[in-house]
Amino acid sequence: MNDAFANGTVGDIVATDFRAARVFERFGIDFCCGGRQSLAEACRAAAVDPQSVVRELEALPPLENEDDDASSWPLDRLIDHIERTHHVYVRAALPRIREHLRRLVEVHGTRHSELSLVAERFDRLNHDLTRHLLKEEQVLFPYVRELVVHAESDDRLVSPFGTIENPIQMMEREHSSAGDDLGTIRKLTHGYATPSDGCATYSVCMAELQEFEQDLHRHVHLENNILFPKAIALETGLLAP
Numbered sequence: 001m002n003d004a005f006a007n008g009t010v011g012d013i014v015a016t017d018f019r020a021a022r023v024f025e026r027f028g029i030d031f032c033c034g035g036r037q038s039l040a041e042a043c044r045a046a047a048v049d050p051q052s053v054v055r056e057l058e059a060l061p062p063l064e065n066e067d068d069d070a071s072s073w074p075l076d077r078l079i080d081h082i083e084r085t086h087h088v089y090v091r092a093a094l095p096r097i098r099e100h101l102r103r104l105v106e107v108h109g110t111r112h113s114e115l116s117l118v119a120e121r122f123d124r125l126n127h128d129l130t131r132h133l134l135k136e137e138q139v140l141f142p143y144v145r146e147l148v149v150h151a152e153s154d155d156r157l158v159s160p161f162g163t164i165e166n167p168i169q170m171m172e173r174e175h176s177s178a179g180d181d182l183g184t185i186r187k188l189t190h191g192y193a194t195p196s197d198g199c200a201t202y203s204v205c206m207a208e209l210q211e212f213e214q215d216l217h218r219h220v221h222l223e224n225n226i227l228f229p230k231a232i233a234l235e236t237g238l239l240a241p
Contacts, residue, residue, distance in 0.1 A: 005054055010042045011035025011225030013057070015071040021218060023056045032220035033176045071226050075234070076148050078227050079141050086219035087133050093212050094126045100205035108202065112195065114188045121188075122209075125181045132174045140167050144231045150238050157238040164235045168228045175220045182213045 043050040101119040192206040
């Protein structure tokens with residue numbers, strides 16, 4: 001196995017080249033909440049051949065733009081990207097998908113009883129993610145931006161959290177819960193499949209759910225595997241004795 005793949009975690013691999021996310025998704029490999037696993041461990045968990053995964057990773061052409069490497073971005077730029085790309089998407093997608101699911105339950109719920117379970121699980125996801133985004137935007141992210149300012153001025157810092165690891169652990173637990181909810185929805189819908197008697201709205205809703213899960217994977221990866229570890233390291237050097 002290529003040394004870069006053998007020695008790095010799946011989160012490291014995606015952090016270095018965002019296109020690896022598509023490869024991992026095709027093989028069912030968890031690179032966000034499970035991003036701290038080695039590639040071999042992740043392949044075992046997904047029951048896939050690691051050599052097949054490595055071949056696809058090695059087939060990726062060189063990146064044309066090194067600026068696409070999110071692991072090299074300053075923390076404030078990374079936060080801007082997360083908020084403007086992923087938070088904006090989540091807030092737009094949640095009510096749209098909820099409404100489509102409501103219509104599906106009304107029209108197809110008698111023949112497809114699983115739709116009620118999907119709608120219930122998505123309602124919970126909507127509630128939890130809405131609160132989660134606010135906690136990041138109003139509490140955690142402003143503190144990380146403050147860390148960046150203090151690092152540039154060499155000022156010492158007193159943390160309101162004791163350590164940033166405390167809110168980060170909460171965010172990671174909530175990421176894992178959201179991933180579990182979408183995993184359950186994926187199973188209930190047989191991989192976001194539209195049944196033979198499904199209408200156009202059914203197909204659209206399944207595609208939206210799949211897109212939502214893919215966006216969540218990238219969103220959580222940027223936080224769990226890049227933003228959070230860097231924020232912890234930065235705070236460690238700034239905390240007042």
